[in-house]
Amino acid sequence: MLNNYKFNTTLMRILVYVVLVILVIITIIPLWLLLVNATRSTTEIQQGLSILPSTHLIDNYQILLSKGLNVSRGFSNSLFVALASTVVTVYFSLLTAYGIVVYEFKGKRFFSNFIVVLVMIPMQLTIIGFFQYMSRLGLTDNYASLILPLIANAGGVFFGKQYLESMVIQDLIDAARIDGASELKIFHSIMFPLAMPGAATMGIFAFVASWNNFFNAFILITSLDKYTLPMLVKTLRGDVYRTEYGAIYLGLALTVVPVIILYALFSRYIISGIAMGAVKE
Amino acid sequence: MKLTGINRNYYGYLFIMPFIIGFLAFGLYPIYNTLALSFTDYTLMSRDGSFIGLRNFEVLFEDQLFMKALGNTWLLWMLNFIPQIGAALLISAWFTNIRLRIKAVGVWRAIFYLPNLIIPAVVAALFNSLFAFYGPINQFMVRSGFMPEAMHFLQNAVVTRGIVVFIQWWMWFGQTIIIVMAGMTSIPVHLYEAAMVDGASSGQMFRRITLPLLKPILIYIFVTSLVGGMQMFDIPYLLTDGRGAPSNSIMTNNILMYMKFASSRGHIGAASAVGVLVFIMTTVCALGIFFFMRDRDESTFDKSIRKWFGRKNGNGNGKG
Numbered sequence: 001m002l003n004n005y006k007f008n009t010t011l012m013r014i015l016v017y018v019v020l021v022i023l024v025i026i027t028i029i030p031l032w033l034l035l036v037n038a039t040r041s042t043t044e045i046q047q048g049l050s051i052l053p054s055t056h057l058i059d060n061y062q063i064l065l066s067k068g069l070n071v072s073r074g075f076s077n078s079l080f081v082a083l084a085s086t087v088v089t090v091y092f093s094l095l096t097a098y099g100i101v102v103y104e105f106k107g108k109r110f111f112s113n114f115i116v117v118l119v120m121i122p123m124q125l126t127i128i129g130f131f132q133y134m135s136r137l138g139l140t141d142n143y144a145s146l147i148l149p150l151i152a153n154a155g156g157v158f159f160g161k162q163y164l165e166s167m168v169i170q171d172l173i174d175a176a177r178i179d180g181a182s183e184l185k186i187f188h189s190i191m192f193p194l195a196m197p198g199a200a201t202m203g204i205f206a207f208v209a210s211w212n213n214f215f216n217a218f219i220l221i222t223s224l225d226k227y228t229l230p231m232l233v234k235t236l237r238g239d240v241y242r243t244e245y246g247a248i249y250l251g252l253a254l255t256v257v258p259v260i261i262l263y264a265l266f267s268r269y270i271i272s273g274i275a276m277g278a279v280k281e
Numbered sequence: 282m283k284l285t286g287i288n289r290n291y292y293g294y295l296f297i298m299p300f301i302i303g304f305l306a307f308g309l310y311p312i313y314n315t316l317a318l319s320f321t322d323y324t325l326m327s328r329d330g331s332f333i334g335l336r337n338f339e340v341l342f343e344d345q346l347f348m349k350a351l352g353n354t355w356l357l358w359m360l361n362f363i364p365q366i367g368a369a370l371l372i373s374a375w376f377t378n379i380r381l382r383i384k385a386v387g388v389w390r391a392i393f394y395l396p397n398l399i400i401p402a403v404v405a406a407l408f409n410s411l412f413a414f415y416g417p418i419n420q421f422m423v424r425s426g427f428m429p430e431a432m433h434f435l436q437n438a439v440v441t442r443g444i445v446v447f448i449q450w451w452m453w454f455g456q457t458i459i460i461v462m463a464g465m466t467s468i469p470v471h472l473y474e475a476a477m478v479d480g481a482s483s484g485q486m487f488r489r490i491t492l493p494l495l496k497p498i499l500i501y502i503f504v505t506s507l508v509g510g511m512q513m514f515d516i517p518y519l520l521t522d523g524r525g526a527p528s529n530s531i532m533t534n535n536i537l538m539y540m541k542f543a544s545s546r547g548h549i550g551a552a553s554a555v556g557v558l559v560f561i562m563t564t565v566c567a568l569g570i571f572f573f574m575r576d577r578d579e580s581t582f583d584k585s586i587r588k589w590f591g592r593k594n595g596n597g598n599g600k601g
Contacts, residue, residue: 009380016375016383025391027451031399033417034407050422092299099296106290111297120504120567123308124512124535127562128542128553129315130307132323151303182293208492214402214515215535219542230402230515237406237519248410252403259398267391274394274456275463 031256037246038253045245056246063247065239071254073225074232081228084147085210086203093202094164094195095155098187100105100157101164102173112161118154131219141222146213156202162192162276163198201273206267211259229255285381318553325547337554347555349529350537351562357442357517358510361449366502368450369457374487376458377465379473390462392453401452405519408448409435435521438530445531450517455497457502465491477535500574506569511563513538534559 008071037045040054064071100112130149132142150156168191176186192199214230221227227235236251263270319337323330341347372393376386383389396404412418412434419431434440468491475487492499514535517525524540525532534555541552 013381013383018384020389022370023318024389026393027396027455030404030407030411030451031395034410037417045417046415048381048424049417061585090303092303096297099293099423103290103293105293107530108293118304118308120508120564120571121509122512122560122563122567123311124514125556125563126311128549128556129313129318130311131542132318132549133314143439149303152300152308157300169419172487183295187296212398212402214400214519215512219539222397230400233400233402233406234519237409245410248406251471252407252410255400255403259400260395263391263395263398267394268387269389270398270447271387271394271459274459 019182019229031260034253034256035250040246042092042243042245045249057250060246060250063244064251067241067244067247069232069251070225071232071251074227074229075254077226078229080212081143081146081217084143085150086206088147088150089153089156089206090199090203092151093153094192094199095187096157097160097164098168098191100161101150101168102170109200115154115157115161119158121154127216127219134220141219141226143221143226145220146202146210146216150206153206156192156206159202159205159276160195160198160275163202164195167194167198169194197269201269201276205273206261300581312560315553317558318550319557322548323550323553325542325549330550332523333550337551338558340551341554346529346532347537348536350525350532353442353525353529353531354511354513354533354559357445357449357513357531358507360442360446361453361520362503362506362510365450365454365457365506366461366499368454369461369502372458373461374491378483390455390459393458395450395455397456399452401515402519404448404452405516408444408585409520412444431459436527438527440529441521442530445517445520448520449510449513453506457506460498460502461495461526462494468494470507496574500571504571507570508567511559 032051033049036051036053038060039057040050041059044054044056045048100108100115119199130145132140134140134145172190172194173186176190181189212230213228214234216233217228218234221231233252233255236248241248241251320334321330321334322333322336374392375381376383410416414431414433418434419428422428423431427551432440434444471496472490473486476490483488512535513533517531517533518536518539521527523532523536538552538555538559541548541555
């Protein structure tokens with residue numbers, strides 16, 4: 001009886017591991033093929049599949065450059081927008097969340113519920129009105145139109161509120177008040193350093209969201225020298241690269257590698273951050 | 282002391298003020314502006330347009346392409362959401378099963394989440410290359426004898442839809458696992474122990490304990506996925522020609538909106554009308570599901586928790 005039970009558990013365990021391995025293969029293989037093909041010449045790619053890298057990485061990079069794709073500028077554009085977005089999101093979201101968590105004011109409950117509702121509103125669908133408004137203000141083709149709206153980032157506030165609720169120490173705030181610190185100073189010099197782990201997690205998400213954002217940038221940014229990486233990917237799909245498979249794969253791979261490296265370093269924060277954003281509401 | 286009370290209130294408003302101003306300027310006004318534009322025949326070429334009432338909406342409702350885009354968006358979303366939540370429930374149940382004791386749960390999870398971090402535009406371009414006529418998938422299928430000859434995957438409506446669904450699933454199932462697992466680990470172990478003593482099978486425990494207590498989280502996943510799905514753009518836009526090819530099979534709401542916006546004259550009035558209709562539809566569905574289901578569930582959640590533990594221990598959290 002007990003042996004049978006043990007046997008079933010072992011069998012089940014084997015089945016689970018088999019399924020997990022299959023899922024890992026499915027998850028990894030498209031990315032692996034991308035990285036491998038970035039090192040293979042177009043002829044090699046046309047001749048057949050390989051899961052081992054080749055030696056044409058530099059050649060592909062030369063082709064990529066010769067077609068006029070400015071990868072490094074795309075990188076620095078994306079990096080600038082993503083960093084600015086991160087700073088704006090983290091600062092203003094924590095500011096707002098701190099206001100909700102620490103103070104008792106009329107309408108506080110309504111405001112918190114309103115934030116939750118905002119998280120569920122499909123804001124991308126108002127992009128046309130946003131675009132026309134920005135063009136009246138002369139802010140189209142300007143990164144400000146991508147960054148300023150993040151002052152009111154409902155998802156960030158929601159996350160910040162969950163985080164601060166678990167860590168705000170009223171005694172510390174009171175002590176600082178007795179020492180004569182202003183409320184804003186308490187936020188800046190006491191709460192902010194304490195909230196750093198949460199701010200870092202929020203920052204990673206804000207960074208990735210901005211780094212991956214194609215739609216808004218695609219509509220709002222028009223001049224080629226301001227293109228971000230996802231927009232450059234669209235030019236890779238153009239006619240110029242029609243037959244340069246190796247170069248296309250390399251162009252795509254260049255955007256993927258930094259993300260994988262960052263993920264390898266910060267995966268723990270990212271994963272606990274996702275769980276934190278969802279649980280408790 | 283009374284004075285500090287007043288001060289606190291005042292500062293609360295001060296702290297949330299930037300958000301409110303930001304929201305009014307960059308959230309609410311664009312919503313209003315999109316609605317206002319949808320009643321006009323504005324184009325990008327003409328600096329001004331005139332009020333034409335509901336004409337844009339009438340045109341849309343007669344437009345087969347709009348109906349097709351709506352139907353496609355719902356179809357593509359549902360076809361990826363159901364297997365996504367199914368896989369997440371199954372794998373999370375395995376990961377949290379005390380009897381199976383799966384090793385390196387953190388590593389598996391971390392790998393499954395990786396595709397979510399890749400730029401969606403890159404993912405679309407990558408799958409376009411993988412499924413190209415001379416691409417790796419064809420090479421593999423033909424060489425290994427699964428297919429007699431190479432096929433134009435991206436010219437076949439069913440296959441192309443399947444690829445979009447697969448990509449969406451591939452990019453999101455890892456995240457759903459993380460969230461579902463966080464919910465599962467927040468369920469008090471005592472509940473399962475008590476049920477086991479009463480002789481419940483693992484299937485019964487899953488249906489009677491796990492699923493009901495998980496409902497708030499499932500609703501969260503459902504609503505956020507729906508809102509994202511209704512705005513699907515990057516993947517179907519960059520997978521084929523950006524016009525929903527083949528034969529509009531992956532034309533989505535946002536692609537149609539963009540096509541009207543980017544048409545030769547830039548019909549932003551008509552594009553706004555698409556945005557407004559989908560916005561209303563999505564918001565009504567999302568908020569409806571959220572408030573209707575959540576209220577009922579929170580009471581059952583609280584009740585079942587209280588029944589077992591009283592109020593104090595009821596607030597388990599999944600951050601451990």
